[in-house]
Structures are given as C-alpha cells and as structure tokens.
Amino acid sequence: MKAFFAPAAPYALARVWMDGLWEDKARRIERMRRDTDKALALTAHRLLCYAVKTVYDIVPGPQDFGLMVRGKPYLVTAPDIHFSISHSGGMAMCALHGEPVGADIEKARLVGKGVPERVMSEAEYRLYRDAEDRQTLFFQIWTLKEAFIKYSGEGLGIPLRSFTVCPSGSGIITDTGCAFWLMQPADGYQAAVCAKGGAEPEIVMVSEEQLARPLGK
C-alpha cells in the first residue's frame, strides 16, 4: 500500500490534465469558480494517474474509469487496483492498494462551535475534551473518520458518531475492525488511510515537476 502526496500545481499547468478526466468529472471541475480549486482537483486526478503508472505501469485514460453506486470511481479495466483520492488547501493525496482503501487529507483550521460534539463518538469526545492540542486531535479524528467512510463507500450512510477511531497513546483505538494510519505530509496538514489490514503505507512525496512529465503509455 502506498500513499502519494503532491502540492497543488498552478492552474496554468494543471488545466492540460483536463483531457485525462471522464466527461462528468471534467464538467464538474469546469464549473468550479476558482482556478485554485480547479487546479487542486486536477492535481489530485493527475496524482492518481501518476501513482497507477508508477506502481502498475498503466496509464489510465478517461475511458478506463467507471462509477460505483454512490459515485465512487474505480478502474473498469483494472478492478483489482483500489484507490482513494483526497485534497484540501494546497495538497492532494492518493492512496493505492490491492484491496479497498480510504484516504483523507485536511488542512487544519478553526472549526465552528458544536462541530466536535456533532461528529465525535463519546469515547472520542472524552479524549478530545482532555487533550492539550485540541485542533490537532480534531483533525486527526476527522481524517480517520473520513478515511473509514471512504473505505466503506457508504458516504453519509454511516453516522459519524456511530463509530470510534481515535489516536490514543502510540496507537489508534477503533471499533470498526479496520486498520488505520495517520500522516502529517506537510506543516498544518493531517492525513489518514484506512484499509482492512496490511502493513503501514509507504509515503511517496511527488513534486510538481514529476507530475508535469509525460506519463507515457
């Protein structure tokens, strides 16, 4: 299992990657009003293609992607390649695995009143309430929860407070039956990966220059 990270490319570069998207996704990105949002979304998809090429020597094109129920994309031509992409602030992430996987990255920021209580289980909130650095813990818990939801493919079908996944001591406590890993790919960012099991993901930092190179066939 590998977790790839890349900084958002400038829009002037990223816009050429629009050709790699399937029609519906291209339309959704075109509708975004800010070029920085478009660039980040395009970087995330490019990172996925870079990751698949690096690990499997396959360059996925628009025709290779399909959508599952609830809209999760997958590779029709290589269904045993499982991936999960995420982006936030100025960073994109792609987790790649031979089995179902979920990943999330978030740029830490202040969150609104009432949000921790709304999203955390009782066990998580007890740890959060007593934590010295609540902001860091909040985003660790948030990314872990999002990674699990994306792993499950259920979206909002799983109430956030109905399960526990939280760093504690040197490990992560959970009642989901899954394995989790936390990462800090850059200052101010938290990231998490969820899978059924397996070894810790290898972290791969990818530069703008590497993403810009032709992927070849």
Add this chain to the structure above:
Amino acid sequence: MFEKVKQIIEENVDCGNIKIVPETDLISDLQINSLDLVELVCAFEVAFNIVVPEKDIRKLSKVSDIVAYLEKRVA
C-alpha cells in the same frame, strides 16, 4: 426563510462573488466539502433550535432543498 438560510450560508461559507439563489448547489457551486457541510448544518441547528439527523443531510444539496427542509421542520 430563504433570506435567513442565505444569511447563514454567507456567514459560514466563503461564497466569493457567487450570488446565493434557490438553485445554488452547495457542492458544485460553492465547493463545500464534508467538514464545511457539517459546520453549516451545525449553524442551522443553532439558528433554528433543531437537530438534523445525518440521514437527512444527504438530501440538502441545493439551497432550495435546505429551505424546504427547514420550513417543514420549523413549522
């Protein structure tokens, strides 16, 4: 109700130059992510003194959906 919903959205989401209208889509027009959506729902809960079950959140994709939902809940 629309004006109140519009005000809460503008206070909690970076709308930029987007004019909030009933057809405004939270994700495709305002680019809000899951955390933004939870924060927005918390703001509605406080403003209207209600609790929004998570199963209802997925129904709230456009501003008009939010207005209709709140009108039913608050009535």
